[in-house]
Amino acid sequence: MRDRFVSAFPFRLRVTDIEHSTSDESFLRVNPQRKLVLGLVTGCAVAWFIAAVHPVDRQAWMLENLLLIVFGAILSLTYRRLKFSSTSHVFIALFVLLHIVGAHYTYTQMPLGLWAKDYFGLSRNHYDRVAHGSFGLLLALPLRELLLRFGGVRGAWGYLFPPALILAASGLFEILESIVAESVAPGKGVNWLGGQGDEWDAQNDMLAAFVGAVIMMSIVALTDRKKRGDEW
């Protein structure tokens, strides 16, 4: 059963418990994560609807939500196959929540960030950078689970590739962002993106994500050493 493969473009995924997931009812009864995931999805959905009422800037909110919809669709379509750990499910939900809040306030108007800016005398609202850092911190673990379970990545490479791929995703996001900025508001450059005068905005965003992923991998490496053989 362990060696069964199901082809799912672009990757081949190994399905370990395919029998369990054939029937809806048995799957829901057997899977102990059911309550947790249901709770997380409900929480995110409620937050999304609240944030969808009177966002600061409707157009920016729509743009921010395009990626969220794609992300959500991929997650729900692959939910059964990927079988993330409970920790990963919580992390993914946390990241989605951060993004929902950020999208409501177009990131630059996020109250907590504005407060931090005044309190610590910062040059800008750093909430977007926190979100970029969280992208690395929170999504490195689910990524590692995928790489180990389906990608065949072994040993130390299992700690190296999650930060690398987080960095790659972050780089692709910065490219996408610059293309959107240039086509929607040509000439306005980084500031239209919420760069707030940061000349190195793209590089700092990528660095935040990378550092977040490296921190999470260090934590995972330390905890894995303690309970070796256990599942994540």
Added chain:
Amino acid sequence: MNGERSHSRGDRFLPIVAGCYAVLWIVLAIRPVDRGDWFLENLLVFVTIGLLTLTLRRFRFSNFSYALLAVFLALHALGAHYTYAQVPAGFWLRDLLHLERNHFDRVIHFCFGLLLLYPVRDLLTRHVGARPSWVPWLALGSIIAMSSFFEILEAIIAQVVHPDLGAAYLGTQGDIWDAQKDMVAAVFGAIIATVLTTGRRGRVKGRD
């Protein structure tokens, strides 16, 4: 990792490639346009060569990979000699296509993706143990990651070395999206290399 059969051939190939590169590197190290910039550009070369040498016993790339690496490093040595912004070939290209700047640096970013994807695939297939269907995607991701990492490093170096000059020092030549365009160039190069190597996947694995 390396098959014993091709060991004698590999033994001769690598020193020849390394020797050719060393000669070129030394020639281009003589009177570079800007010694400080030349040194900065070469820091990563030292790290790369050092890593390749240290891991030589544990992992050997295929000869084709070493050839690609040498071509890329040779192009970089040329760029470093002329601080990239003043490479004659770039000026020639600018005049030929009526461009607004010397695009040699972007060509090298493109070559980074084009030439280094194969060595990365080599590593992934024979050392990391990644599933064959995942290898092209992981290789593409690795190239984009390295390109992003380089842009971060470049930004940090620029701020440490010349905080007042900022982006001007990087040879962005006034382009606010320079980092993004560099990365796009690498991605394009890597995609082209992926297409080229996927067609001959069988040969890649059977090579050594």
